[in-house]
Amino acid sequence: MVNKKVSRRQFLNYTLTGVGGFMAAGMLMPMLRFAIDPALQVKAEGDFILTSQKIADLTDVPVRVDFTYEQVDAWYKSEVSEMAWVYKEGDRIVALSPVCKHLGCTVNWEGDRPNEYFCACHGGRYEKNGKNIPGTPPTGPLDEYEVSEKDGYLMLGKKIPNTLV
Amino acid sequence: MYFQVKDVQQYQQNKEFIDTAIVPLVYLDFAEDKMVKSSSDVEFLMSLTSFIEQQFKGRLMLIPPFSYTESTRSEQVVPILKKNIQEGGFKHVIFITCDHYWTNLQKEVDVIWLPAIPIESMDKDVKKRILEEQLKQVIPVLTSKWTQQ
Numbered sequence: 001m002v003n004k005k006v007s008r009r010q011f012l013n014y015t016l017t018g019v020g021g022f023m024a025a026g027m028l029m030p031m032l033r034f035a036i037d038p039a040l041q042v043k044a045e046g047d048f049i050l051t052s053q054k055i056a057d058l059t060d061v062p063v064r065v066d067f068t069y070e071q072v073d074a075w076y077k078s079e080v081s082e083m084a085w086v087y088k089e090g091d092r093i094v095a096l097s098p099v100c101k102h103l104g105c106t107v108n109w110e111g112d113r114p115n116e117y118f119c120a121c122h123g124g125r126y127e128k129n130g131k132n133i134p135g136t137p138p139t140g141p142l143d144e145y146e147v148s149e150k151d152g153y154l155m156l157g158k159k160i161p162n163t164l165v
Numbered sequence: 166m167y168f169q170v171k172d173v174q175q176y177q178q179n180k181e182f183i184d185t186a187i188v189p190l191v192y193l194d195f196a197e198d199k200m201v202k203s204s205s206d207v208e209f210l211m212s213l214t215s216f217i218e219q220q221f222k223g224r225l226m227l228i229p230p231f232s233y234t235e236s237t238r239s240e241q242v243v244p245i246l247k248k249n250i251q252e253g254g255f256k257h258v259i260f261i262t263c264d265h266y267w268t269n270l271q272k273e274v275d276v277i278w279l280p281a282i283p284i285e286s287m288d289k290d291v292k293k294r295i296l297e298e299q300l301k302q303v304i305p306v307l308t309s310k311w312t313q314q
């Protein structure tokens with residue numbers, strides 16, 4: 001047996017480097033983690049919200065599709081309910097926002113005349129594809145929602161300017 | 166619209182379109198056995214009025230609730246409140262409440278009285294359906310006001 005004695009100086013050197021190394025790593029790791037954080041964020045399916053509307057049930061007549069999501073405003077958490085008018089145009093699914101482009105009321109399908117959206121507030125009218133009918137208060141077409149599908153159910157994404165008009 | 170800076174600024178630019186104010190009259194009861202019921206009524210009325218606001222955002226402004234207790238409830242105050250709001254440019258001032266007391270005032274001011282429904286324990290979808298049903302009670306009052314002129 002070789003009896004190698006560790007000197008007091010050596011022992012202190014080893015322990016201090018060891019502990020110092022751990023401390024440095026402890027400080028650097030979170031910094032590194034923060035630096036590359038955006039790359040690690042999981043994108044929740046591009047912020048699409050699943051609805052209970054079956055794609056197969058859609059027709060060329062707009063139906064109302066309700067959906068909810070949680071909104072956090074400072075310390076105030078609230079559940080926001082929104083809806084969309086959804087119909088099929090050939091193979092394409094169109095989801096329109098019901099928010100009137102005049103002052104933000106909710107428009108209804110065939111609320112006044114057939115085959116049109118109608119805003120009860122100031123009589124705004126839109127065609128089925130969301131195009132505002134000239135001579136009524138709205139100044140632009142209804143917004144559209146991005147659409148996606150999951151297991152046969154409709155998913156709605158971000159609101160985008162109308163692409164049909 | 167709500168009584169918030171952004172909405173108020175928009176209101177001031179579009180006064181000719183936003184002609185209706187909705188004021189919830191909220192009864193607060195702090196008695197041990199009545200506080201829960203009172204809060205339930207308030208919750209219902211607040212949910213319903215927000216829902217009305219969402220549907221008719223561009224035509225009406227939801228005023229913050231006017232709250233009172235049994236001893237501060239006064240028949241004189243509400244007509245004055247109505248007058249003050251009208252001076253701000255609102256043609257129609259509609260009060261909405263779950264407190265039956267105000268139905269006495271129906272000759273002087275427009276009051277919509279609705280029996281409170283305890284929605285706090287309900288599931289999301291049921292709650293929504295109930296609010297939609299209640300909204301249907303309110304719509305005729307609004308449209309009759311709007312078509313009068």
